[in-house]
Amino acid sequence: MILVLAGTSDARELAEKIKQAGYPLLATVVTDNAAKSLEEAGIPVQVGRLNAEAIKQLIEEKGVECVVDASHPFAEEASRNAMAAAQAANVPYIRYERAGSDAPQNEKLIVVDDYVQAAELAAQKKGVIMLTTGSKTLNIFADRLIGLPDTTLVARMLPRVDNMVKCEELGLEQKNIVAMQGPFSKELNKALYAHYGVTLMITKESGKVGAFDEKVEAALEMGIETIVIGRPRIEYGSRFSDFDGVLDELKTSMGGK
Numbered sequence: 001m002i003l004v005l006a007g008t009s010d011a012r013e014l015a016e017k018i019k020q021a022g023y024p025l026l027a028t029v030v031t032d033n034a035a036k037s038l039e040e041a042g043i044p045v046q047v048g049r050l051n052a053e054a055i056k057q058l059i060e061e062k063g064v065e066c067v068v069d070a071s072h073p074f075a076e077e078a079s080r081n082a083m084a085a086a087q088a089a090n091v092p093y094i095r096y097e098r099a100g101s102d103a104p105q106n107e108k109l110i111v112v113d114d115y116v117q118a119a120e121l122a123a124q125k126k127g128v129i130m131l132t133t134g135s136k137t138l139n140i141f142a143d144r145l146i147g148l149p150d151t152t153l154v155a156r157m158l159p160r161v162d163n164m165v166k167c168e169e170l171g172l173e174q175k176n177i178v179a180m181q182g183p184f185s186k187e188l189n190k191a192l193y194a195h196y197g198v199t200l201m202i203t204k205e206s207g208k209v210g211a212f213d214e215k216v217e218a219a220l221e222m223g224i225e226t227i228v229i230g231r232p233r234i235e236y237g238s239r240f241s242d243f244d245g246v247l248d249e250l251k252t253s254m255g256g257k
Contacts, residue, residue: 001023001024001025001026001062001063001064001065002018002023002024002025002026002064002065002066002067002068002250003025003026003027003028003055003058003059003062003064003066003067003068004018004025004026004027004028004068004070005027005028005067005068005069005070005071005075005078005079005082006027006028006029006034006038006045006070006071007029007030007031007034007071007072007075008034008070008071008072008098009037010070010096010098011027011070011071011096012034012037012038012041012043013243014068014070014096014243014246015027015038015041015043015070016041016043017243017247018068018246018247018250019041019042019043021247021250023250023254025043025044026044026045026046026058026062026064027043027044027045027046028045028046028047028048028050028055028058029045029046029047030047030048030049031047031160032047033158033160034047035047046058050078050081051081052080052081052082052084052085052088053085055067055081055082055084055085055086056084056085056088056089059085059086059089059091060089064089064091065091065092065253065254066091066092066093066094066250066253066254067082067085067086067091067092067093067094068094068096068246068250069082069083069093069094069095069096069236070096072206073097073098073205073206073231073232074204074206074229074231074232076232076234079095079234079236080234083236083237092238092253093236093237093238094238094239094240094246094249094250094253095236095237095238095239095240096239096240096241096243096246097236097239097240097241098206098241099241099242104216104217104220106220106226108219108220108223108224108225108226109216109220109225109226109227109228110225110226110227110228111205111227111228111229111230112227112228112229112230113229113230114229115133115137115140115141115229116140117229118133118141118202118227118229119140119141119143119144119145120144121227122141122144122145122200122202122227123144123145123148123151125199125200125225126148126149126150126151127150127151127152127199127200128152128154128196128197128198128199128200129141129145129151129152129153129154129198129199129200129201129202130154130155130156130178130192130193130196130198130200130201130202131153131154131155131156131202132156132201132202132203132215133202133203133204133229134157134158135155135157135158135160135162135163135166135167138155138157138166138167138170138172139166139170141153141155141202142170142171142172143170146170146171146172147171152176152196153172153176154176154177154178154196154198155167155172155176155177155178156178156179156180156192157177157178157179158179158180158181159179159180159181160179163179164177164179176196178192182211183211183214184211184214184215185214186214186217186218186221187218189214189215189218189219190218190221190222193218193219193222193224194222198219198224199224199225200224200225200226200227201215201216201219201224201225201226201227202226202227202229203215203216203226203227203228203229204228204229204231205228205229205230205231216228
């Protein structure tokens with residue numbers, strides 16, 4: 001049995017390839033929408049956030065022989081929990097992380113280390129700020145930007161009820177919420193930037209699969225300042241950015257099974 005931390009489109013593709021290779025597997029995701037995608041592919045799935053102890057318990061209950069962490073590049077907590085659980089249960093851990101995209105060299109683009117740095121820099125620049133980093137860290141930006149003179153925060157996120165509730169709790173006005181399911185083309189990004197009169201765009205380096213290039217290229221072509229949050233720095237051990245690498249490592253970890 002292989003335990004796969006999934007939740008993204010490329011994680012689903014990897015889970016399908018693991019299944020096609022003949023391995024029994026169980027995927028874990030955080031949202032019902034991600035679970036539906038996996039279920040449609042015939043992959044068993046469990047929904048809910050899991051800490052390290054819960055993952056370890058799942059490993060022991062299901063007889064898991066290897067953990068494949070294909071969580072989002074910015075799901076730092078999930079990866080750390082998976083590594084700790086695999087180590088505690090004495091099973092191999094394999095990291096799949098989608099290939100990154102190099103931020104273009106441009107005087108209007110700044111790369112920062114984390115969300116707090118991005119929010120504090122945005123507070124200095126002010127203007128109309130479009131946030132495209134999702135809802136999980138929205139509070140970091142809302143605390144520093146909402147109510148700031150000469151500043152409007154526009155947040156783009158998945159159209160989920162819990163996201164709308166969070167926006168209301170944080171004081172983000174409805175007119176400044178873009179609730180849409182990506183990925184977005186460069187043309188659609190440009191249309192949204194123009195519609196809101198965006199002067200600063202904030203994103204994270206989520207790779208080509210995360211439509212990073214389309215967001216950044218659209219902003220820079222329009223002369224919009226851009227803040228890019230770099231990926232978390234984690235020592236994963238066995239890490240691959242291609243499916244074949246994961247499958248080869250899985251075969252080795254499973255003793256050729």
